[in-house]
Amino acid sequence: MLPRLAQLPLKERASMVFLEKGNLDVLDGAFVVVDATGTRTHIPVGGVACILLEPGMRVSHAAVALAARAGTLLTWVGEAGVRLYASGQPGGARSDKLLYQAALALDPEARTKVVRSMFTLRFGEEAPSRRSVDQLRGIEGTRVREMYKLLAKQYRVPWSGRKYDPREWGSGDLPNRCLSAATACLHGLCEAAILAAGYAPAIGFLHTGKPRSFVYDIADIYKFDTVVPVAFRVAGQSPAEPERVVRLACRDRFRESKLLSRIIPEIEDVLSAGGLPVPQAPSEAVGPAFADEEGLGDDGHRP
Numbered sequence: 001m002l003p004r005l006a007q008l009p010l011k012e013r014a015s016m017v018f019l020e021k022g023n024l025d026v027l028d029g030a031f032v033v034v035d036a037t038g039t040r041t042h043i044p045v046g047g048v049a050c051i052l053l054e055p056g057m058r059v060s061h062a063a064v065a066l067a068a069r070a071g072t073l074l075t076w077v078g079e080a081g082v083r084l085y086a087s088g089q090p091g092g093a094r095s096d097k098l099l100y101q102a103a104l105a106l107d108p109e110a111r112t113k114v115v116r117s118m119f120t121l122r123f124g125e126e127a128p129s130r131r132s133v134d135q136l137r138g139i140e141g142t143r144v145r146e147m148y149k150l151l152a153k154q155y156r157v158p159w160s161g162r163k164y165d166p167r168e169w170g171s172g173d174l175p176n177r178c179l180s181a182a183t184a185c186l187h188g189l190c191e192a193a194i195l196a197a198g199y200a201p202a203i204g205f206l207h208t209g210k211p212r213s214f215v216y217d218i219a220d221i222y223k224f225d226t227v228v229p230v231a232f233r234v235a236g237q238s239p240a241e242p243e244r245v246v247r248l249a250c251r252d253r254f255r256e257s258k259l260l261s262r263i264i265p266e267i268e269d270v271l272s273a274g275g276l277p278v279p280q281a282p283s284e285a286v287g288p289a290f291a292d293e294e295g296l297g298d299d300g301h302r303p
Contacts, residue, residue: 007071010196011261013049015189015254018247021056024063031066046070049260050192052077052184064088073192077184087191087201094198099279101203101214101271110274114205117273121221121266137206140220147224155236174242175235181243182227183219185250187212190219193263218267226253 022033024043031045043051045066050073053059059074067074068088075087104110115136119127123143127136145161152159157175164172164180172180194201194214204213206220230249239245254260 008047010049010193010264011258013047013260014044015048015251015260016050016052016185016192017043017048018052018054019043019057020054023058023060024053025060026062026066031063045072048072049196050075050188052188054078071196073188073195075188075191077188096278096281097198098200098203100276101199103276103279104271104274105203105205107274107276110276111205114270114274117270118206118217118221121270122224133206140206144224147228151229151232155232157232157235174238175232178231178235178242178246179228181246182231182250183223185247185254186219186223186227187215189254189259190222190263191215193260194218194267197264197267199267218263218270221266221270222259222263226250226257226259 019033022035022041024031024033026032027034027040031043033041033043035041045051051067053074053076055078057076064074073088076085078085104114112133115133116127119136119140122140128139131139148162149159151157152175158173159175160173162176162179164176191201191212199214201212201215202210204210204217207213207216210216227250230253231246234242234246234249237245
């Protein structure tokens, strides 16, 4: 039995790594990718928030176990991360946080307050008063379309709207492919933060009905400050491998903006705007059979 790892808080980690066409395994105690030629590439699993596994990757049981102990999220994605097939959840769920999130989502007044708080963080101004969630969604959609147009004009990129088919990666034009690759990076990072904080990716407020609804909610807060300008800038350069260039540029942007240090505190701020207390366990509920290990300090550590 390996000793318990001393995990790094999420805010101190590198953002993400994309892997394709190889075998992910643990060899000589190290987390490595072995390609078809037998070349080993070491991956610092304990210092990465999220590893996105693209087509052509095979993962051993030992690698999944080590990633879970290190608190690194593994996600199995399609080409360029456009489709999500599965994801791990290494110690993410906490009953108190899940009940709190669900209570907010099920209370119409609290849900509206949370959506208004997201609007304020995203656009830097108060949401219009006396607007429903559907009306706020419509206002956001209009603003987003205008922001796409402005960025396309700024970077001199032909733009006919956000159009893509997740089942056919090559069907989108260059700007849409760059945007899809960029948002996939942001979604992976936000999902890792949501799980690290103990919340459920599926319980959203503005978005609903999807396994990653809350991921989309949180990612939308940061999208236009981080990955969307990067995507249009890369599209304007027309590189030979646009998806790879987008990923590297997003990684640099995440580091420059210190995004990982912001996500979890701002999730807490957004949810606290709902005005509901964290639910307490019923007095007749049966407590744990044994005490959990004491945490390392904040919700950025997976317990």
